Amino acid sequence: MTRTRKPGISRRSTLALMGAGAATFAAPWVARAQAKTIKIGMPTILSGRVAQLGTSSRNAVMLEVEKVNAAGGLAGRQIEMVIRDSKGQPQEAARIARELVNTDGCEMLLDGEASSGSFAVHEVARDLGVLCIHTCSEASSLTADPKQHIPNAFRCVRQGIHDSIVGAGYAAGIAKAKGLKKWATCSPDYAYGRDTTGEFVLYLKKFAPDVEIISESWPKLFQPDYTEVVTKILQAKPQALYSCLWGGDLTSYIDQANIYAMFTQMEVFAVNMADYTALTVVKNLPKGIHSGDRYIKTFPPTPENAAWGDAYKAKYNEYPTNWSWQNATAVMFLNEAVKKANSTDGKKVAEALTGLTIKCPFGADGTVTMRADDHTLVGYAIGWGTTIPQEPYVPDVKAGDWKTIFELEAEWKKSKGYT
Amino acid sequence: MIFVDLDALASCLASPACLVTQTTSGLIIGMLLFLVAVGLTLIFGVLKVVNFSHGAFYMFGAYFAMTAYQLSGSFALAILSGAVGTALLGLIFERAFMSRVYGRDVLMQLLVCYAFVLIFDDVVRMIWGPEFKSMGMPAAFQVPPLFIAGGVVPPYYLLLIGVALVAAVVLGLGLARSRIGKVIRAAAHNPGMVSALGINTGLIYGGVFALGGMLAGLAGALAAPVRSLTPGMGFSVLIESFIVTVIGGMGSILGALIGALLIGLIRSFGSLGFPLFTEGLMYLFMVIVLVSRPTGLFGKEVA
Numbered sequence: 001m002t003r004t005r006k007p008g009i010s011r012r013s014t015l016a017l018m019g020a021g022a023a024t025f026a027a028p029w030v031a032r033a034q035a036k037t038i039k040i041g042m043p044t045i046l047s048g049r050v051a052q053l054g055t056s057s058r059n060a061v062m063l064e065v066e067k068v069n070a071a072g073g074l075a076g077r078q079i080e081m082v083i084r085d086s087k088g089q090p091q092e093a094a095r096i097a098r099e100l101v102n103t104d105g106c107e108m109l110l111d112g113e114a115s116s117g118s119f120a121v122h123e124v125a126r127d128l129g130v131l132c133i134h135t136c137s138e139a140s141s142l143t144a145d146p147k148q149h150i151p152n153a154f155r156c157v158r159q160g161i162h163d164s165i166v167g168a169g170y171a172a173g174i175a176k177a178k179g180l181k182k183w184a185t186c187s188p189d190y191a192y193g194r195d196t197t198g199e200f201v202l203y204l205k206k207f208a209p210d211v212e213i214i215s216e217s218w219p220k221l222f223q224p225d226y227t228e229v230v231t232k233i234l235q236a237k238p239q240a241l242y243s244c245l246w247g248g249d250l251t252s253y254i255d256q257a258n259i260y261a262m263f264t265q266m267e268v269f270a271v272n273m274a275d276y277t278a279l280t281v282v283k284n285l286p287k288g289i290h291s292g293d294r295y296i297k298t299f300p301p302t303p304e305n306a307a308w309g310d311a312y313k314a315k316y317n318e319y320p321t322n323w324s325w326q327n328a329t330a331v332m333f334l335n336e337a338v339k340k341a342n343s344t345d346g347k348k349v350a351e352a353l354t355g356l357t358i359k360c361p362f363g364a365d366g367t368v369t370m371r372a373d374d375h376t377l378v379g380y381a382i383g384w385g386t387t388i389p390q391e392p393y394v395p396d397v398k399a400g401d402w403k404t405i406f407e408l409e410a411e412w413k414k415s416k417g418y419t
Numbered sequence: 420m421i422f423v424d425l426d427a428l429a430s431c432l433a434s435p436a437c438l439v440t441q442t443t444s445g446l447i448i449g450m451l452l453f454l455v456a457v458g459l460t461l462i463f464g465v466l467k468v469v470n471f472s473h474g475a476f477y478m479f480g481a482y483f484a485m486t487a488y489q490l491s492g493s494f495a496l497a498i499l500s501g502a503v504g505t506a507l508l509g510l511i512f513e514r515a516f517m518s519r520v521y522g523r524d525v526l527m528q529l530l531v532c533y534a535f536v537l538i539f540d541d542v543v544r545m546i547w548g549p550e551f552k553s554m555g556m557p558a559a560f561q562v563p564p565l566f567i568a569g570g571v572v573p574p575y576y577l578l579l580i581g582v583a584l585v586a587a588v589v590l591g592l593g594l595a596r597s598r599i600g601k602v603i604r605a606a607a608h609n610p611g612m613v614s615a616l617g618i619n620t621g622l623i624y625g626g627v628f629a630l631g632g633m634l635a636g637l638a639g640a641l642a643a644p645v646r647s648l649t650p651g652m653g654f655s656v657l658i659e660s661f662i663v664t665v666i667g668g669m670g671s672i673l674g675a676l677i678g679a680l681l682i683g684l685i686r687s688f689g690s691l692g693f694p695l696f697t698e699g700l701m702y703l704f705m706v707i708v709l710v711s712r713p714t715g716l717f718g719k720e721v722a
Contacts, residue, residue: 049649051549218695224646224655225451228690228697231444234571235427235437235691248551248647255553255645259573261563281647283555 038077038344040334041100043093043121044112044136046085049222050247052277053136053323057112058083059316060324064331074338082106086117093117097124097132107346108132110330112323115139115192125153131346133334135327138163139192143376144418152350154375156330158322160196162382163271165408166400167292168203170384171269174290175208175240180267182214184238186229186253188245189218196244196271203408204242214238222249230257238266246272251282258284273387274394276319285389293383294322299397300381304361325362329377332360333370364402378402428692439570441687447576449683450583454638455656456663457590457675458631464670465607465627468517469525471532473660474653475539476505476632480639481648482547485554488643494557498582501640502633509632513625521624536654543650554643579641586634587676594672603627607670662701666708668715677716 042061044054065079073079082104086093093113100106101124109132111121118137125132132153134142140161142148174180185201187193205211215236217229230253233241241262245253250272257263263286272278275294279285293299297309297319308328312320320328333353338344341352355372357379362368368379382405385397413419431437455477462470480501487493487500516535520528560575594600606613606623614620638656646652663682667674682701689697708716 047549049551049651055549216694217690220698222655224642224652225448227444227447228441228687231440231571231687232690232694234440235431248649251551251553252645252647255556255647259556259560259564259575259645260571277550281551281553283553284561 036077037080038074038108039080039082039104039106040108040110041097041104041106042081042083042110042112043086043096043100043117044083045088045114045117046083048088050088050114052247052321053114054085054112056277056318056321057136057323057327060312060320060326060328061110061112061331063312063315064328064335068331068335074335075342075344077344083112086113088114088117090117090120094120094124097121098128101128101130106130107344108334108349110135110327112136112327115142118142119148122148122150122153126150129346131350133330135330136323139195143374144413144416146418149374151354152346154333154350154353154370156333156370156377157326158380158382159376160192161199161409161412162378162400162405163292164196164199164203165405165412166382167269167271167384168200169207169400169404170398171200171204171240171242171290172207172211174267175204175211178239178267180239181210181212182238182240183211184215184217184233184236184241184266185213186217186219186233186241186243186245188221188249190221193218193221193244197242200242200244200271219245219249224252226253226256229253230260230262234260234262234265240267240269242269242271244271246275247277248281250278254282254286254289255284258286263287263289274385274397275322276393277321279387279393280319285387285393287386287388289387290384291387291394293381293385293394293397295320295325296392296394296397298392299383299385299394300362300364300366300399301397302361302366304366305381308361326377329360329362329368329380332358364399378406422695423693425692428688431688431691434569436569439568439572441691442684443570443572443576443580445684445687446580446680447683448686449680450580451638451642452656452659452663452682453676453679454583454586454641455635456660456667456679457587457672458634459660460664460667460670460672460675461590461634462628462631463664465603466517466521466624468521468528469532470517470628470631471529471657472512472535472539473631473635474657475536476509476635476653477639477642477656478539478543478648478650478653479508480505480636481554481643481646481652482543482552482639483636484640484643485552485648486547488554488557494559497554497643498637498640501643502637505636505639506629506633508636510625510629512632513628514621517628518621518624539653540650547648547650549650552648554648556644560644575644582637582641586637587672590634591672659701662705664715665705666715668718671715671717674715674717 044057046054065081069078082100084096086096109130111118111132111134113121115137118134129152134155138157138160140159143155185197187197219226219229269290271292273289273291274296297306336358337349337352337356341348353370357367357369360368362380364379364381371378383397383399385394387394459473483504484497484501488497520531562574564571564573606620610620663675663678667678685700686697689700
């Protein structure tokens with residue numbers, strides 16, 4: 001006859017349980033660090049007017065995660081993505097980020113929020129100390145401002161200031177060649193529109209000092225009709241127009257400006273035109289709109305980039321977006337950093353990520369770097385070109401020069417008091 | 420930053436070219452707005468409900484038109500499908516749902532309508548997808564703009580203004596002169612008496628709602644070639660339509676026409692003179708009307 005134990009829990013195991021419980025509440029992701037799969041949380045926008053931001057981010061992440069998992073996962077652990085909809089509300093993004101870590105046991109975060117929400121998620125990362133990679137926010141201050149700097153957060157996204165420098169350099173070249181002195185601007189009336197336009201104009205005037213802005217229009221975000229803006233610009237008779245309208249607003253604007261033959265009367269520089277979301281939607285795309293590269297599978301003109309764009313299209317039956325390549329790159333970075341650290345521990349991975357250079361289809365020279373001093377992505381393909389109405393849409397993209405970008409970015413940071 | 424640019428406004432008013440361009444620009448915005456607002460005001464005048472889901476009919480008109488255009492390639496058919504499709508939708512919506520909340524609390528009616536704003540947006544999202552779409556300008560209108568006295572006028576906008584004007588005239592005359600028009604006006608005044616005379620008021624209500632929906636759908640179809648289509652696109656149009664009906668007077672067709680044209684002209688000329696306060700001007704004008712004539716400019720007339 002064997003001796004049976006009394007039912008209930010002994011004092012010793014109670015103490016052990018309490019200890020484990022306390023540890024779980026204090027640092028839940030550490031407690032679960034031994035789990036076989038590794039959960040990565042991702043708050044993003046999956047509904048509303050910019051749902052495409054979230055869906056194309058999610059698609060790209062899943063495409064890359066499948067590859068990593070097929071190759072054995074992160075240090076032998078299969079990745080499990082936990083992706084939630086923040087509906088584009090910053091407070092909801094912060095709540096979800098916290099919940100993903102504390103309740104769902106995610107050990108890392110990919111922050112697929114637009115600029116507004118990314119600052120909220122950044123604060124959560126600061127508070128919890130969890131590794132966090134921002135994948136959609138282009139607001140320069142997120143990493144340029146030293147007050148925002150934390151060792152566990154990174155930004156794997158193109159940046160407003162880089163775009164402005166390259167865009168203005170390109171535009172100034174054309175302005176000088178064609179004698180475009182009178183410029184108009186037309187951008188959406190919110191932080192992104194105002195900042196981006198301001199930076200573009202600043203550098204345009206620096207590169208081409210005799211440029212003059214003779215008309216400004218600030219339509220509301222998501223305004224249905226731009227007729228009065230179009231006719232106002234026509235009255236002002238500028239030689240060139242700059243716009244950072246995007247998505248449906250940009251396509252509406254083009255349709256409405258087209259019937260006034262605006263595109264034959266001035267050179268148009270629309271930084272957000274060369275994105276498949278807009279290019280494939282506009283039915284009567286005018287020839288010769290100057291645009292920055294958002295995502296184009298022909299730039300950088302490498303077989304790797306083209307293959308990636310085609311693989312994405314084959315899987316999801318639509319072309320990737322600017323958000324797609326950024327999110328894919330973030331997963332590539334994680335994969336390489338874990339390999340380098342030989343660990344999935346957040347702190348070690350963060351150390352490995354700092355200053356890491358990886359091979360990447362979206363790199364200007366085939367590689368991209370997570371810059372050590374401000375934890376932000378550099379070396380990605382960035383350039384401007386002109387549109388044609390059919391594929392490849394932007395046949396000849398003029399690449400921006402990273403040396404110039406670095407010089408002017410450093411100056412800009414100094415002028416902002418960031419360094 | 421320029422807050423007030425009266426020079427630009429003055430020099431525009433002095434130049435015929437600018438006057439023509441800005442006036443047509445105001446007319447386009449105004450006439451599309453009129454088509455939406457007049458349906459709203461008609462439904463209120465006869466049915467005594469404020470149809471907060473009216474923007475959805477504008478949205479459906481645009482989507483129906485886009486689909487018909489993609490399938491048939493005919494722009495006329497696209498406009499027709501936009502109008503007829505929303506008329507049918509209006510009839511079904513009125514008979515199945517709105518007819519149950521007549522005479523109820525305003526809050527109840529508002530909640531039903533608001534629920535349908537969300538439901539209709541989701542229906543569009545399910546059928547056509549969440550991303551924005553563009554219908555594209557029909558080839559016949561992909562022509563250089565006309566120059567009238569030096570002002571720029573796109574031919575498509577002439578068509579648009581023409582169609583809206585015809586709709587306004589037919590509607591106005593129809594209500595004032597035709598037999599059906601008289602019955603509708605009688606039903607608006609005293610539905611009990613009209614019913615006692617052996618006229619099916621349910622049919623009239625359904626018909627008026629369908630007519631209102633059709634006008635909004637027509638506006639959506641006409642706007643589809645130049646405005647991007649997204650779920651929820653009816654919302655901002657609805658807000659401006661409310662401003663129009665408040666200015667013109669709830670229930671007045673003439674009021675809706677004048678109100679819509681005023682809003683259109685305020686937008687087109689306001690964007691020159693007050694570039695950062697164009698939207699504010701609209702609301703300011705509404706406040707002035709509300710304070711000086713709370714019933715709206717033509718509030719006495721009942722459709």
